[in-house]
Amino acid sequence: xxxxxxxxxxxxxxxxxxxxxxxxxxxxxxxxxxxxxxxxxxxxxxxxxxxxxxxxxxxxxxxxxxxxxxxxxxxxxxxxxxxxxxxxxxxxxxxxxxxxxxxxxxxxxxxxxxxxxxxxxxxxxxxxxxxxxxxxxxxxxxxxxxxxxxxxxxxxxxxxxxxxxxxxxxxxxxxxxxxxxxxxxxxxxxxxxxxxxxxxxxxxxxxxxxxxxxxxxxxxxxxxxxxxxxxxxxxxxxxxxxxxxxxxxxxxxxxxxxxxxxxxxxxxxxxxxxxxxxxxxxxxxxx
Amino acid sequence: xxxxxxxxxxxxxxxxxxxxxxxxxxxxxxxxxxxxxxxxxxxxxxxxxxxxxxxxxxxxxxxxxxxxxxxxxxxxxxxxxxxxxxxxxxxxxxxxxxxxxxxxxxxxxxxxxxxxxxxxxxxxxxxxxxxxxxxxxxxxxxxxxxxxxxxxxxxxxxxxxxxxxxxxxxxxxxxxxxxxxxxxxxxxxxxxxxxxxxxxxxxxxxxxxxxxxxxxxxxxxxxxxxxxxxxxxxxxxxxxxxxxxxxxxxxxxxxxxxxxxxxxxxxx
Numbered sequence: 001x002x003x004x005x006x007x008x009x010x011x012x013x014x015x016x017x018x019x020x021x022x023x024x025x026x027x028x029x030x031x032x033x034x035x036x037x038x039x040x041x042x043x044x045x046x047x048x049x050x051x052x053x054x055x056x057x058x059x060x061x062x063x064x065x066x067x068x069x070x071x072x073x074x075x076x077x078x079x080x081x082x083x084x085x086x087x088x089x090x091x092x093x094x095x096x097x098x099x100x101x102x103x104x105x106x107x108x109x110x111x112x113x114x115x116x117x118x119x120x121x122x123x124x125x126x127x128x129x130x131x132x133x134x135x136x137x138x139x140x141x142x143x144x145x146x147x148x149x150x151x152x153x154x155x156x157x158x159x160x161x162x163x164x165x166x167x168x169x170x171x172x173x174x175x176x177x178x179x180x181x182x183x184x185x186x187x188x189x190x191x192x193x194x195x196x197x198x199x200x201x202x203x204x205x206x207x208x209x210x211x212x213x214x215x216x217x218x219x220x221x222x223x224x225x226x227x228x229x230x231x232x233x234x235x236x237x238x239x240x241x242x243x244x245x246x247x248x249x250x251x252x253x254x255x256x257x258x259x260x261x262x263x264x265x266x267x268x269x270x271x272x273x274x275x276x277x278x279x280x281x282x283x284x285x286x287x
Numbered sequence: 288x289x290x291x292x293x294x295x296x297x298x299x300x301x302x303x304x305x306x307x308x309x310x311x312x313x314x315x316x317x318x319x320x321x322x323x324x325x326x327x328x329x330x331x332x333x334x335x336x337x338x339x340x341x342x343x344x345x346x347x348x349x350x351x352x353x354x355x356x357x358x359x360x361x362x363x364x365x366x367x368x369x370x371x372x373x374x375x376x377x378x379x380x381x382x383x384x385x386x387x388x389x390x391x392x393x394x395x396x397x398x399x400x401x402x403x404x405x406x407x408x409x410x411x412x413x414x415x416x417x418x419x420x421x422x423x424x425x426x427x428x429x430x431x432x433x434x435x436x437x438x439x440x441x442x443x444x445x446x447x448x449x450x451x452x453x454x455x456x457x458x459x460x461x462x463x464x465x466x467x468x469x470x471x472x473x474x475x476x477x478x479x480x481x482x483x484x485x486x487x488x489x490x491x492x493x494x495x496x497x498x499x500x501x502x503x504x505x506x507x508x509x510x511x512x513x514x515x516x517x518x519x520x521x522x523x524x525x526x527x528x529x530x531x532x533x534x535x536x537x538x539x540x541x542x543x544x545x546x547x548x549x550x551x552x553x554x555x
Contacts, residue, residue, distance in 0.1 A: 007376075007460045007461060008376045009382065011382075011464070012372070012373045012377065012383065014373070015369040015370055015431050017371070018369050018428045019391075019431055021428070022425055023394055023402055026402055026405035027397075027402070030405040041338050071384035071433075090298065091298070092440070096291070103539060104305070104306060105301060107306070107309060107508055107538075110534050110537075111489070111534070112491070112530055112531070112534075114489075114506040115312075115505075115526075115530050116308070116508050118510070118513055119311070119527055120308060121513065122312065122323075122524075123308055128325065130311060130330070133328050164308065168305065175552050176554040177554070218551065225399065227399075228491045228506075231491070231510075232510065232513070244519070246398065247402070250492070253404050253407075266401040266405075268399075269398050270398055273396065273401075274393070277393050278393075284389075284551075284553060
């Protein structure tokens with residue numbers, strides 16, 4: 001089909017203008033700022049070339065924030081994958097009542113992460129939260145864990161909250177993959193004497209693998225940018241123990257007002273995410 | 288029956304895990320302070336009432352709901368308005384080719400912190416911090432790539448023959464887009480609109496940076512209840528309920544498109 005040249009470009013133009021003016025242009029401005037020595041607490045903004053980048057790369061706190069982010073990412077996404085796969089496997093079959101169950105399981109994904117984060121902050125509360133209470137019952141003795149401040153438990157709490165919110169996403173994606181596998185393949189394999197486990201490893205997993213990779217990459221990219229959950233639960237604490245990269249850049253820019261330095265670090269984050277995005281995009285089949 | 292026993296056990300545990308936090312949070316809304324600040328916690332409110340909701344009206348937190356509605360609603364309309372024609376052009380005439388389509392999708396993945404920082408500095412210059420147009424336009428721009436990518440997929444699902452017969456009858460491209468393709472893609476359009484609305488409604492980082500007092504959205508108002516000392520759990524519970532109920536209902540409306548919408552079209 002062939003549209004007139006003019007209308008086909010005219011239809012794209014408004015969107016391009018909007019995206020360019022509010023994302024591309026700001027990114028170019030960001031690049032420019034990153035070359036300046038611009039600090040709101042001092043006068044002047046001299047051009048300093050790549051000095052901010054050199055500083056950022058030697059910033060211990062940035063590397064630590066990156067490490068925290070990667071830790072949350074790897075553990076949370078793995079847990080989401082495993083739990084999501086179990087749920088999908090259970091609900092892919094002809095289970096009566098699943099049409100009611102599935103929309104209920106999805107609710108955490110629909111919730112605002114910041115609202116969910118504050119909700120969980122009340123759940124983790126040492127004195128008034130139900131988690132210590134429930135675990136206390138199970139253990140048969142009162143539990144007074146300070147979940148969000150104790151360095152031994154804080155990551156567990158963060159990751160459980162994250163896993164709670166996003167496992168349903170993984171479940172939903174994998175469910176679609178499992179449902180698409182024709183039952184005849186399983187029946188044929190069963191006739192050939194393949195057991196349940198064998199069928200899972202040899203049939204189910206290879207068939208949902210492409211979808212699984214896309215879901216994993218989407219999730220991993222999202223967790224890399226994690227902000228809301230950390231902001232509401234720990235604000236990076238205790239100290240900077242759970243500070244993630246987005247939170248650190250946020251604090252630098254909006255609490256310390258070191259604009260040039262912040263910009264350089266934001267560019268580094270942008271570069272990292274863009275690199276990861278190209279990997280994801282290759283996985284998207286276009287047809 | 289017992290062949291489902293294990294499956295139901297898993298489902299029961301999953302439902303408890305995924306729903307309990309929500310129920311607990313919403314329960315805060317109707318508990319009295321003496322109940323939520325008690326050790327051990329009170330599980331069921333003894334005298335549920337709506338005083339926390341009344342408090343939200345009195346302290347004007349309720350305004351944040353209106354702000355969120357205006358901003359998320361406006362951003363959704365704008366993103367659809369610019370996104371649909373672009374998506375159509377790309378789906379039918381392959382405008383910009385494959386690279387352009389992937390460029391659009393990549394815009395969606397940009398780290399928000401790298402956008403909001405320069406946008407904040409720019410908005411400061413033109414006086415757009417804490418304004419409706421500032422946040423609305425930013426949400427529209429950030430979600431337009433999502434709309435384009437999703438709608439491109441929905442338009443591609445429409446058989447070309449349907450449109451070709453109209454073109455033979457002499458209809459212009461815009462006319463075919465507006466009166467044939469868009470209605471045929473209506474379900475996808477609604478689903479995409481609902482997701483754009485939910486993303487904007489739930490968004491926090493842009494909102495906390497770009498609002499001060501006048502156009503504070505629900506997520507930002509929520510954070511206001513958790514200062515270092517003060518804890519207004521009842522109000523927070525009430526607000527969390529008001530923040531979540533609308534998006535829960537919306538999600539039920541687009542149930543069939545949930546997977547496709549959330550996986551960026553990777554699952555049809």
